[in-house]
Amino acid sequence: MNKVIIIGSGPAGLTAAIYAGRADMAPVMIEGLGSDHQPGGQLMITTEVENYPGFPEGITGPKLMEQFRQQAERFGTKFFTEDALKVELHGPVKRVWVESQPEPLEARSIIIATGAVARWLEVPGEKDLQNHGVSACATCDGTFFRNQEVIVVGGGDTALEEALYLANLASTVHLVHRRDAFRASKIMQDRVFRHPKIKIHWNKAVAEVRDVSKKKVTSVVLQDTVSHELREMPIDAVFVAIGHTPASQLFLGTVDAHENGYLRVIHGTTRTNIPGVFACGDVADHVYRQAVTAAGSGCMAAIDAERYISALDG
Numbered sequence: 645m646n647k648v649i650i651i652g653s654g655p656a657g658l659t660a661a662i663y664a665g666r667a668d669m670a671p672v673m674i675e676g677l678g679s680d681h682q683p684g685g686q687l688m689i690t691t692e693v694e695n696y697p698g699f700p701e702g703i704t705g706p707k708l709m710e711q712f713r714q715q716a717e718r719f720g721t722k723f724f725t726e727d728a729l730k731v732e733l734h735g736p737v738k739r740v741w742v743e744s745q746p747e748p749l750e751a752r753s754i755i756i757a758t759g760a761v762a763r764w765l766e767v768p769g770e771k772d773l774q775n776h777g778v779s780a781c782a783t784c785d786g787t788f789f790r791n792q793e794v795i796v797v798g799g800g801d802t803a804l805e806e807a808l809y810l811a812n813l814a815s816t817v818h819l820v821h822r823r824d825a826f827r828a829s830k831i832m833q834d835r836v837f838r839h840p841k842i843k844i845h846w847n848k849a850v851a852e853v854r855d856v857s858k859k860k861v862t863s864v865v866l867q868d869t870v871s872h873e874l875r876e877m878p879i880d881a882v883f884v885a886i887g888h889t890p891a892s893q894l895f896l897g898t899v900d901a902h903e904n905g906y907l908r909v910i911h912g913t914t915r916t917n918i919p920g921v922f923a924c925g926d927v928a929d930h931v932y933r934q935a936v937t938a939a940g941s942g943c944m945a946a947i948d949a950e951r952y953i954s955a956l957d958g
Contacts (some may be wrong), residue, residue, distance in 0.1 A: 646672050646751035648949050649740050650721075652891075654685020655935045657757030658712040658927025659942030664755075665719025667950045672749060673863045674714070674724045674742060676758075683725060684884075685708035685759045686926070687935055690784065691775040694933055707891045708935075722787065724749075732919050733898050735957075740904070750852050753920040753949040756899070756907060757942060758891035760926040760933065765797065765884055769853035777861025777881045778853060780888075782806040783934065785881075786813050792880035795820055795864060796851055803885035804832040811841040818842075818879070822869050853882055890927045899923065914945040923949050 650657050653675030663954050664671040675683040690705030724742050727851060732739040739748035740806050762780035764770055770778055770941040779785040794814045796807040798820040807819045819860050824846045826833050836842050863878045890906045900908040900917040907923040909915060914922040924941035
């Protein structure tokens, strides 16, 4: 019987493993496999991380996650490099099925740290130019495009927030939206409409990102969603802000979730509605979605799990 199983191996899951390991909980981690549940999480597709404390010169995302993993290993974490296929979370014994084991793994507590993935436009050039001018995180990558022209794609609060953030750095922010009205809150819209550095392009969609041959963004092809007319627009970076999808599908119907699919936790904790089941990182955070906040909530989850087991043992 394990004390804790951690599902997911981004900053939240690995920080939980470090803390659980140091508390003699002998954590078991199901770190995921493949593009949807990549070991190391979203930082594995991030070239340069400049805002994680302790690395004044910056560090690559994969290198940072390698160091997280080594630290978790040092404190005795056992890793399964595969996906969780099925879970049973109710009752004192939690069960998780993985492909390599004939019987389910059992534990007294579960920490869910499966993260979230950005939604992309799925247009030519976008995937090839990720980390070369195409990004889904303005706070992560905006500083690389100081005094340059950038595009933000989207019409919700996130897109408008990203545009306002980037307007502090870029020379011009082009906000591209496929409709003729934003979905965002009125206060966000008012700020965007007033900002002198933000130009709004209504009824436009990005049809292609160029130039893959130069390994950097040089322009986008915009399509008018009414007339379908195409035109090329020179640009230095594209920020896609059309939302994220939490990797919560395995738990929906069992663990309480918000309407947008993010798992619901009791405020100020990582506790879910099921005793002994905790959620941390981006799967339970649709607001901040930063490596450092994910790591902080991973620490909280390990402490919450350890206290839960201590209380059971009296």
